């Protein structure tokens with residue numbers, strides 16, 4: 001099968017980690033008889049430097065014309081002082097909006113090989129942690145009307161959280177469909193005791209839940225969590241902590257079609273950029289999610305996951321997940337090891 005993948009390496013460690021994920025995809029192509037054609041495009045700080053804007057139209061066009069998008073990370077201190085509308089992060093919001101990627105899927109799974117890195121007590125961790133947050137991605141406060149105003153002679157600002165029934169419905173269905181393939185539990189997170197937008201959110205989710213009688217809704221144990229954009233951003237960052245390192249967690253952003261965007265949940269880590277120290281596993285696992293969700297290549301996706309597991313079981317670690325008795329490797333070597341184990 002031939003697939004075209006738009007590749008946004010981005011800033012900081014972006015180019016290093018994406019290069020390793022491309023290496024792993026090439027190996028999958030070789031092993032399973034697929035051809036992945038990579039089309040590199042600019043977004044973020046490097047795009048500002050090259051073109052003056054964080055998300056050039058050419059990037060949007062190529063992403064839209066591709067079968068999927070692989071992204072590293074954008075941003076860094078060089079662009080931190082720019083005004084909001086031209087900051088690298090605008091590229092992320094812009095591309096999510098342009099591709100209508102309304103559901104962000106973030107699994108948080110504690111890898112048994114990294115159990116020591118989990119900050120929770122062993123009795124809480126029990127047999128392990130394995131949950132998925134489905135975050136609404138193109139609505140709420142991040143996309144609503146915003147303004148800097150003057151109130152009583154002083155500077156003030158507001159952002160608006162607005163959701164329509166159909167916006168809530170479509171992301172809720174993604175969560176319930178995902179729950180069907182997992183442990184059949186969905187928890188919805190809102191603040192319906194205070195926020196009007198949350199009351200609408202709850203009303204819609206409760207109605208959709210009735211269409212899925214086989215799924216336990218708001219159970220006592222989490223499995224799939226569905227929530228709006230801002231709450232989802234905070235919850236997924238917190239959930240990443242329980243897995244030991246932010247360098248391990250992939251994500252998928254999905255819309256109506258099979259075209260999705262796949263990226264690690266961490267940022268561009270400017271503190272370790274260009275030093276071959278970054279952990280490429282989150283990006284490699286994002287590529288695995290791409291194979292599963294966009295290309296229907298389940299066994300190829302599992303081949304990547306099991307290669308990552310083998311490398312960790314053999315004791316290889318990048319600096320962020322190193323522990324006693326393990327072998328320290330760099331970003332490139334970690335990519336080579338995963339690739340060799342496919």
Ligand code: NAD
Pocket residue numbers: 013017072073074075076077089092246247263264265266267268269270271272277278279280282320
């Ligand atoms: P960050 O995730 O880049 O880094 C936080 C810490 O985690 C740092 O100590 C970093 O070295 C470490 N880290 C992150 N990824 C790692 C990896 N793969 N391997 C090893 N260590 C890793 O968050 P930050 O420092 O708050 O942000 C840095 C820049 O990234 C900022 O400009 C921010 O706006 C941007 N950012 C981009 C995205 C994105 O592109 N999706 C997301 C978050 C932050």
